[in-house]
Amino acid sequence: MKAQKKKRAAFAVRSFFSGLLFVCAFADVNALAQQQQPQFTPQAEDPDSYPDAPGRDDAFYACAGCHAFRLVANQGLSRERWDETISLMSERHGMPKLEGKDREIILNYLAKTYPPKTDQNRGFQNPFLKQ
Ligand code: HEC
Numbered sequence: 001m002k003a004q005k006k007k008r009a010a011f012a013v014r015s016f017f018s019g020l021l022f023v024c025a026f027a028d029v030n031a032l033a034q035q036q037q038p039q040f041t042p043q044a045e046d047p048d049s050y051p052d053a054p055g056r057d058d059a060f061y062a063c064a065g066c067h068a069f070r071l072v073a074n075q076g077l078s079r080e081r082w083d084e085t086i087s088l089m090s091e092r093h094g095m096p097k098l099e100g101k102d103r104e105i106i107l108n109y110l111a112k113t114y115p116p117k118t119d120q121n122r123g124f125q126n127p128f129l130k131q
Contacts, residue, residue, distance in 0.1 A: 055109030076117035
């Protein structure tokens with residue numbers, strides 16, 4: 001009789017603690033989930049955020065309609081690769097074809113401002129000096 005009581009008490013204690021553990025774990029996960037909510041502050045992009053050079057506004061308005069211009073600015077490509085990228089945007093993503101002078105101006109801007117990344121400008125970059 002006594003032994004059975006002890007067992008029952010032990011079981012009760014164990015269930016209590018595992019229940020507590022469960023609640024704590026759950027609360028923790030919840031707290032974490034709340035902490036990890038992205039602090040999203042929408043920022044309107046405008047051409048002034050990017051290095052000033054001839055063709056900047058044309059490039060910005062041609063490319064920023066479908067995705068952030070940041071996506072473009074994050075690349076570092078050779079002139080040929082930029083040229084291919086422009087074609088790709090038209091062929092695959094339905095960008096109005098860029099031809100003649102417009103294409104030249106935009107291509108010049110992209111190739112000059114976003115050339116392939118060298119070892120020199122890889123690694124830490126001071127965000128205050130960048131733009
Ligand atoms: C008609 C819509 C549209 C326009 C205009 C547009 N793009 Fe894109 N672009 C896309 C889509 C769709 C993707 C693929 C989805 C994504 O990565 O957001 C993409 C992706 C990219 C990528 C990323 C490719 C990769 O490998 O990750 C680059 C670079 C890019 N575009 C450059 C440009 C440039 C430069 C211009 C302007 C000359 C431009 N885009 C204009 C639709 C467009």
